[in-house]
Amino acid sequence: MKVGFIGLGTMGGHMAYNALDGGNELVVHDINPASATRHLEAGATWADTPKEVAEQSEIVFTSLPGPTQVEAVALGESGIMEGMSAGKVYFDLSTSTPSMIRKIHAEVAARGIDVLDAPVSGGPKGAASRNLAIWVGGDKAVFDRCKPVLDAIGNQAYYVGPIGCGAIAKLVHNCTGYVVQAALAEVFTMGVKAGVEPLALWQAVRKGAQGRRGTFEGLAEHLLPGKFDPPDFALNLARKDVDLAVSVGREFDVPMRLANMALAEMTEAINRGWGNRDSRVAMLLQEERAGVEVRVDEEVLKAVLDAEKNA
DSSP states (O other), X not given: XXXXXXXXXXXXXXXXXXXXXXXXXEEEEOSSGGGGHHHHHTTOEEOSSHHHHHHTOSEEEEOOSSHHHHHHHHHSTTOHHHHOOTTOEEEXXXXXXXXXXXXXXXXXXXXXXXXXXXXXXXXXHHHHHTOOEEEEESOHHXXXXXXHHHHHHOSEEEEEESTTHHHHHHHHHHHHHHHHHHHHHHHHHHHHHTTOOHHHHHHHHHTSHHHHSOTTGGXXXXXXXXXXXXXXXXXXXXXHHHHHHHHHHHHTTOOOHHHHHHHHHHHHHHHTTOTTSBGGGGHHHHHHHHTOOOOOOHHHHHHHHHHHHHO
C-alpha cells in the first residue's frame, strides 16, 4: 500500500522503516529532514508538508510528541486533512488523549475520511525489532482492512474499541507502570535501609506471588469477575502486613507515602465490614468514587484466558 509517515523520531523512524521493509511504498516527512536519510536511501519518497504526504498516500501515520503536535499536523495549515480525501485512512500512533483524536475524527468523518488512534508500546528497541503492541481505537472494519500494514510495524496489533479507546488503553498502561515504579522505589528503599542487601532483596521478592505474575493478571481473579468470596487472602491479614511494613518504614525513617495511602484504603474497607473478604475487595472503594464498575462476565473472561493459554 502507499503509506505516509510523519514523525521520524526515536519511535517513528523505526516504525516507518518497518512499514517500508514490509513491502509498502513510503512517503515521509519530519521537521528534521536529516531524520529521513535512511528511509530515502531505502526507497522512500520525501514530502515537504503533511498535506503532501496525505495527497500521495492511502494510509497516513503520525508519531508525534503529544496532543498539541497531533492537532497542528492533522488540522493545521498544510496539514494532513488538507490533503486527505474520501476513502483514505489516518492512524495516530502518538501517545495522546482520547479527546484529541475524537475531535479530529468528528471534524472529518463527514468527508469519508477514516481516523483511528493507534498508540504503541514496546520502546525504541521494540519499534526497531517489531516487538511492538499497537492498541487501536476506531472503526473495526477499517482496522481489519489495514491490519497488514499495522503488522509490518508491530507484532501485536490489537483492536480495543471505538475511537479514542486505543489512547485510553495506552494511558492506563503507562500510568500503571509509573505508579508501580513509585511503589517499588518506596518499598525497596525501606527494605534496603532496614538491612537487606539490594540484590538479595530483589531476588527474594521475585520468587513471591507478586513477582511471579504480571501486574494485570490478578485483576482476572477478583476485580473483573467481581469475586471476593471466599478469600484467597483475607483483607484483615493483608492490612496487618501493610501496617507492619509501614512500621518498619517509621523505624528506619523511610517515607512510606503510597503504603500509608494503601493502609488507609484497607482500613476503610475493613470498616465496611469486609475484613474477612479477599484483600482485593478494597478496590471496590475506588469503583464507588469513580462511579463505574469494572466487570467482565466470568464465562467470557474464562474463554479469553483459555484462548491465550492455547495460543
